Amino acid sequence: METTSFLPLLILISSLVPGIMILLLREEQFAMRTFLNLFGAVAKVALVGWVFAGYLSGEEYNFIFRLAPDLTFALRLDALGLFFAALSSALWLITTLYAIGYLEGGLHRNRFFAFFSLCVTASTGIALSGNVITFFIFYEFLTLSTYPLVVHKGTDEAVAAGRTYLWYTIGGGTILFLGVVGLYAVAGPIYFGQTEIIASLISEYPTQLTILFFLVLAGLGVKAAIFPLHGWLPVSMVAPAPVSALLHAVAVVKAGAFGIVRLVYDVYGIGVAEEMNFLSVLAVFAAFTIIYGSVRALYQNDFKKRLAYSTVSQISYIALGVAIPGALTSTGAIVHLVHQGLMKITMFFAAGNVAETYGHKKISELNGIGRRMPLTMGAFTIAAFGMIGVPPVAGFISKWYLGLGAVEAGSYWVVLVFLASSALNAAYFLPIVYRAWFCEPDHEVVERLRSGRLETQALLLIPVVVTGILSLTSGLFAAVTGSPLSIAREIIEKFYLL
Amino acid sequence: METYQIYSITSGVLFVIGMGGVFLSKHFIKKIIATIIMGSGVFLAFVSFAERDALSFADPVPQALVITGIVVAVASAAFALALARRIYQLTGEESFTIEK
């Protein structure tokens, strides 16, 4: 806590400032906007990389600013936060590229990219927050910065979706606010990792701390889309594809999931949470959400909506992983943060590509699309298999750890949940794959794919291919040092159990 | 009963009458007059307390306060009257109607 470093702040600024600057640009300043965007994105990745390297070699980066008595703005880097920051910044870079391609010629691009940058600022802010209050600040900031993105299209549908989105997130934020203030009232300022504070107070204030846990959990559960707080997620898929990708893969839902991880591991501590049976409640909700989301996904014909319900289901894996005590499940949960992000972003990119290139938004329209967009759908297929948990895609690794951990913890019912979910995942993803590759197109479509031409714009294609490959390789080479899994394992070993 | 008490009691009554008038009267002018009656009650209270332990003269502070107060009240009342007249002039209304 002694040393102050502006590096964490710089990481935030690297997207905050471009965001604000873009807001002030004129719409037609394409080059400047693109430059700012990419500059920010690249700078952020570089900074996160730099800090990560520094962290690994034992450096500490703290930035602390007092806003009010015991309302301290603190940025502090630990492995878990860096992990999430790395995910956010890397995927942001990719998504920025994608968005530039996706929105070419669209309206209000300044606004879009500005809030896009702000959104990722919030997301990295969440990752780097050193205490509960800072987390909360960025958590709410995230809500605000994503709202303009959700309603970006400005259609009535988008605006209505934005309304629902806000009701949920602001509601959740308010509940979280109450919980956070309560925590501060009971336990004073809590920095992440200071689990001893709660541990020492739990016998004195069991009721209060229980209520507060669930308040905070409910607040986080909204963004993590845990049933019954998931209502916003399927609705908000009306947003443009890069936004959905960001929302579902990196920013919003992950913020919730990440928050749950922090809450259990870094605030209450796994010991207290287990002892007080908080975790079993969380586990039940998460498990139900997993099944519920999958079942709902089965019945969606809208491509993105199916993906959205899939997210509802997938994010709860993280929660469930957290809720089952044990090193393996924890590892699985944390690594799923990244894996799910990679896979889901691939899927949304793919859906966006299809919609953007051929205008297909319904699953029933996807017959034979694989022939026309092999790379896009190839990436999608990889991601879909990953979601089902088929090796060697990333999703398998997470599910493996989660399932094995559940067995280890003796929670056999959880294994059943995972199995049922896998089956359901297969039931709703494989038909898409089947249609794409094995069905003939219903009607003659103008063949856009000519020799020497890409299946769609390069800026749309490259990101999906990259994320597709990443989701494959992060599973395939999971044991390599520096892979998400290895980092997750290190986090778990270093900070929670050893 | 001391003199001042008679008047301080009166002051209370006036205050309450004025307040009732503000709430119950309809016409603007009556409401304005009601505030003045209310004010008179207040001023009477001040002055009655001033009188109670007069030495060579009654307590001058409340008197001074009351003079100030009266002027302030009159300024307000004049303003209110101007408003009332202007409203009547513009709309023909002379009491508060329930707004939509």
Next chain:
Amino acid sequence: MSVLIDSLLAILIVYLALQCLLAPRLTQTVFLFFAFGLALALAWVRLGAVDVAITEAAIASGFLGVLFLDALRDFSFITSGKQESSDAANHSVSKKKPAFLSLPGVVLVLGLGLFLLITLEAVWKVPESGGLTAATEALLPESGVENPVTAVLLNFRAYDTWLEMGVILLGLLAVMAVGGIKIFPVHRKTPEDPVLQQVILFFTPILFLFGAFLLYFGKNGPGGAFQAAVLWGAIGILLHLGGRPVLTVIPRWLSQLLLIMGIGFFLMLGFLLLAGGASLFEYPPSYAGVLILIIETLAAISIAVTLVSVFVHLNQLNKEESN
């Protein structure tokens, strides 16, 4: 005996106040208001507050009464058919069904009753002594005047008084804000009324002299700037009504200067004192008497002009309407 007189006076005051509010006609209300003011002035005298009595009679009852009277020309004297038709009996001055007979009215009256009881208890329990008489008496010699009320007004609590002069000016500004944005309305000729002319001729010097008397002797006995100002203001009003709108014939800057003279001088004096290292309005003891007299004089003029202006503006509202 005195208790009896005081009690009767008190009952009269209460009766007048009630009647004033309950009277079915506005005219009655306004005249009862005059009466109420006079009765109250008597009560001030009974309480030994002659300054207050003069102020009450002059401003609260006199000046305000005139304003109300003037206003009556706007509003229908009695409840006319016009209002009843336009707005149902609910919110007009209705003879048949007073407001307090409605359900909320009844509840309100009950509440008022309880409130009255508590108020009376509170007032009754005020201790029998207290106040700042002694403190004032002790410091009176330092104030530069002999009338303790004037001392309090213009020395001990000069700050209040200064602000209060601001309030009067504000009153004018506010009235102007209502009427529109014209600083001084354009004068319109009114038919000359010979009787009025005579009255004016007769009263102007008397009022002026009496005002000056009050002003000057306010230092030592009852009276002072406000009282004098009202009298002087009455001259202005009379002249105005008589078709001699003094304020519109003098140059604009002059009238403005007259308006702000009192508060302006007061303030400049205060600032000078501040600049000299003293507090605001901390007169040098030896000059206190003179300064207070100057302030009072200027204030009286300003207030008089202000009051006339207020009247003129209100009066003008009426004129505009008639067009």
Next chain:
Amino acid sequence: MIWFLTIVLPLLAAFFAVFLPAGRRGSGFILAGAALPALWLGLVEVSGVTAPWFLMESHFSLDTPRRIILLLTAILWATAGLFSGSYLKDDARRGEFSFYFGLTMAGNFGLLISADVASFYTFFALMTFASYGLVIHSRTPSARRAANIYLVMAIIGELFLITALYLAVESAGSMLLADIPPALAESPDGPFIFLLGLIGFGVKVGAIPLYFWLPLAHPAAPAPASAVLSGAMIKAGLVGWMHLAPVGLVEWTFLSLLMVSLGFTAVFGAAIYGLTQVDPKANLAYSSISQMGVMTVLLGIGLYGDIPPELLLPAIALYAFNHGTAKALLFMGTALPAKVGGAWRILMWVGLGLGVLSIAGGPLTGGLWTKSLVKTFLGETSLPGAQTFMLLLKLSAVTTALLLSRFLHLLYRIKAPSGNVAPAFFLPWVLLLLAGGWWTMSPGLLPGELLSHISGAKGIMDFFMNLQKNWTAFWTISIGVIIMAFTLKFTHLNVWPTKKPSLPPGDFIHLILFAGAAVAKPLRKGISLLESGIQSIPGPEKIFYIISDSKRTSRISSAAEALLRRWEFVGIGFFIFFLILFLVLR
């Protein structure tokens, strides 16, 4: 390096083949070439490697039984690859076929050389899902249906499998496959875990009662694909079983008896049902089920504890080898009669006959040798009812012969082309014929202990040339063949369908599907009703919208506000407020 090449080459071949322009030859060579490292590994013993960077740290190594199966697999993939090169030369989707072919190959090789759970499961899954592309290749409705049924069954299998693996790894505390059988033997949950695995892999093996997909899927694929499906991939399940089974360590009577009896049920049931088929490939598919039944029996014996794994497992592998090569030969052979004419037909019929004999355990074939392995172990086991089983085994030769002679008959009915023609894919077929089941007796494959255990000091040739054994084999097979010939000859006894199978392939699946359809319709309706119900249940936000957006609400609240704005009510508020506060403060 060779280990990685084994996997990587097929993958590369798969991707490369996609981009090969249509109509070009060479994809066959590419695919066959991709199998060469595997062939090498099968033939030459190479010490295992560890790949710490792969998955969750992978290990690759081979033990004897798996090496035997790898060899079989490599041979089959190589020949099938070559075969497909010319067989599908003019197929519009040849590129796709090669792609899935290569992927499946990689999976198949990979799972065999994997020594740890994660990579095993990975390649198993790769093979499972990639072979979907082979099954659906023709895109006919029946192929689609077969493929989809296959996929559903495969996924069900995978679910059981992953559960079994979770539990097994947890009880073993290690990701190494080799650690699992001992751990299962120790663990009280061992039988349960094994049962899960039995079901999981059983789908692939085509064990009763999980075989429905097999008679649909194997015939649906093009001939070379059917060959590898039935010859090689089906053995992957068997390998899975072998990885889990604590052979020689436990005495699980129930599981042992279960496996043996299920095995024999398959042996006879499948053989008999197969007789009703008119598609030679369906016929063969049932034969595969039947033969896998024998291997199930063998493994089942192993769970009773008195046979050491070093003997039993290679024996199973050898049986698999023989069956695999022969079955692949026959499957690919189904493509021949319509294309091979003239003198080449003689070679064809000889080859087919040899294949049939080999499967049935005919004299002088590898089948004779491998079947006697089964007999030996059945004779040695103390499993209750072993004698009956021995009898049944002998009887099975009859049914097998019956079934396969029916197969030959079906082929015989195919009209031959005129002239002395042989297609280009005849050559790989002949190669496969040469690489047939005899190899099961080669010292290169046979582990020494097994050899000495069975044939004692006399050696393999002595055993192989044993007249009595050959005779026994001969007459049992003859019974089957004679029955077939007899019934064919006499018209009024000939009940063999030729146009339409008297019972559909896939047998019970139709009942299941029928029942499923009956159940599914209301179920689906119910679920979609539920779904629409869920959809119509307003979320909390919707309820709020209903309230906040309604005209009535705004009317009420503006009326209430208007009331509060009335002076009377302000007054009442004042006095209420005052009185309560006053009472409180008194």
Next chain:
Amino acid sequence: MTGLPTSPLPALLVGFPILLAILTLFFRPGVKALVGLAGCLLTALLAFIAFVEVTQRGTVIHTPGGWDPPLGILLRMDALAAVFIGMTALVGGFISLYAWRYLRAQDPATGGYPLFWPLWLFLWAGLNGLFLSNDLFNLFVTIEVISICAVALAVLSGKAGALKAGLRYLLAAITGSMAYLFGVALLYGSTGTLDLDHLGQVLEPGTTTTFALLVVTLGLLIKMAGFPFHFWLPPAHSNALAPVSALLSALVVKGAFYILLRLWMEVFGVGITYAAGQLIGLAGAIAVIWGSWQAFMQTSLKLLVAHSSVAQLGYLLMIFPLLILPPGVTADSADWLSVTWTGGVYQVISHAIAKASFFLSAGIVIMAVGHDRIESLRDLVGNMRITSMAIGLAGVSLIGLPPSGGFVGKWMLLKGILLSGQWWWAPVVVAGSLLTAGYVFMLLRLAFAPAREKEPFRPVPKTLEVVALLLAVSSFLIVFPADYLIQFLENSEIFGSGIEAVLKGGFYGND
């Protein structure tokens, strides 16, 4: 109070704006605006100088006339007063800038409501006087100055609606003042003093004191539009000109709150009980819910903002129950007191800034589209980027989302609530926040929605937009000095005699 350093600044803070107000009367309308604006900026400058003075020297006093209390009047500029004066200067400065441009654009014929400037300067002087005053009667005079100025400003547009609202406002204000003055009369009658410090020391419990306390409190509640006395506020604030609405909502109502806070904390120790605090809190809670709900149901922009003020004032009332100790609790163990009251003050500031920005933005929108139906916000984002940003930021601050000033205020309030164990206020805060979010985002939703019929947005002076945005941004920037401000308040000797005495629990025996 002796021993504290004296300074001419308090006197200047009141005198200077009045001097300028008088001066402006002499100029032609156009010049008047310029002089007025200059005067406002100078006044703001003066206020900042004074603020700095207090941070340097601590509490400073001034005794006009050189007479000590109780006979004389004491002007005391402590940290609390300094903060309020600073807030007035900040918000007032911005609003002045805005008004200068806005009034000219609204009414070019007469040079833009020339009376605005003297009235506003008088109002400013009144506010400064109120914050500085330490004398019950002087407080009365200042609130009268404020009331008359406020109403006069509110009716400046001269429209019938504004006039009616103004009269309602004025009558309510007079009633409130008179109730207050009656209480003052009784207090003077009981104690013979008007000085707050002195009064706090000599006041004794009894019916008279209780009654005086009650009428004073209720009178001030009427003036600050606490529930159920908010009846005058929405019409008055919504009908006024935009800069005036901003002034009224941001500053004027805070005056009454300031007195209430001072009186309850410094003077009324003997009279109040825990239960009474709860009642005040209840009124605040109802105001929060009711005001927010009403705002949510409005279809006209300015009415919405005005109702939002009702709710926000409710939050301020909710600190009262927390500041009164339950029986048996001593001030030493009550660790929530300072967080609560400083949080309340901070909430005042952040609300002032945010609400001012909100009203100013609303004025811009209305100027651009010509009416104030909420529908007019459709496609605002497309047409007026800056203003929509201003509305968004100000709204966010009102909701209390981080990292706005409103967030810090709400944080401290909620923390006080939870620390004190009076958790039942927490749901109110939550519900209020949600409803606030409801109406703020209802606006933003429309701002993002596509335009229905093509109603052209008229061009609006950029200055206006920028000022509104600057204020909105300020409502976020004040987070940075928050810690400093709160420490400044906490460490100062505010509520010198009063809160010490009150908080030591000495006067709480009677409950």
